[in-house]
Amino acid sequence: MRQYKLYQDRELVELMRNGDEQVMMEIYDRYWKRMLAVAYKRLDNQQDAEECVQDVLYNLWKLRENFGLEKLALSNYLSRAIRNQSFNILEKRYRIRLKAEGYKQEAVNYLSPERALILKELQAKIDNAISELPPQCQLVFRLSRQEGLSAKEIAEKLNLSENTVKSHLKKANRDIQGNLDLITALILSYLFFQK
Template sequence: MTSIHRHDTDKELVTKLRQDDEAALSEIYERYWDRLFVVAANRLGDPQEAEECVQDVLYKLWRLRETLHIENDDLSGYLAVSIRNQVFNRRLKRHRERLRVAEYETTDAGHPSPELVLIAKELQKRIDRAINNLPTQCRIVFELSRQEGKTVKQVADQLAISENTVKYHLKKANRDIRESLDLSVWLAVIYYFFQK
């Protein structure tokens, strides 16, 4: 059966998707399924998991269609980032399950496994990027409080601003960082870095 949107551009498909057009989602599925699957399968090495990742990405695309923000309506770029994030989350989940089964055993006399080190590095890179993207004042407040361990009062005194302003910046920083990371990544961040 020929899709009614076969000749539409990606930008037109995004517009129609936002208008609850299920046929637009079907066309996106037809157009992008294979390449999303190849990316996921290459990184996961498991066709079934790769298929689930692609399904999750497309389901999320449909579920968030009304509030969807795609930079310059670049559907291809959006889907590429989405599938990479989905694969990362799947690998993180896989690793956490292994840790649970192994009761958090470590290799080489207490050294973390290479996979855990890789995940921790990737998480740290994402956190650093999110912090660097904060507005300047907000970033400074966050770094003084969270990275140098200063109290709200100490930060306020050092920067000559009110304690309420410090609290506002901390709230905004936490919200912006959370929003820039997928929920599962944020939970992993809390687990790996703040539960030590």
């Protein structure tokens, strides 16, 4: 049995390129704490930092066949990968916050109490329509609409094909729209005649 702790990083990378899964455990043991510290410093959230490190290690494994260290040490590569993944997470957070702030601001500035109540009822209907979706379809829809993930990101996260994700999103949109057609027509009629 190999003693991976004795191997240099370049040797580990070569073994990893040949598909040796135990190498990932050694890389994990060697660099987990350091990677987590870097991610936490940037993200200021333990759960996001852990997810960031897992994503980097997962991507390293996915790229293993073409991965090589020329001049860069593995620890430096992992630090850069954590930095880049952290930026991706921060950008996603920012987009979600902007979406949420834009929605709230519009609702606060332009809705009368009656319209706010109607909007609240419509949101309850939407939430109910979402909860009636099949579990997998519901999960895909929530990841897309509430977390802002792309079809490709959802496919990777749930280990599904991108086409399956797109099918789930299409079904979710169709089912939710079908459930809301009547209530939307009633609300629009009410708003129109209240002017």
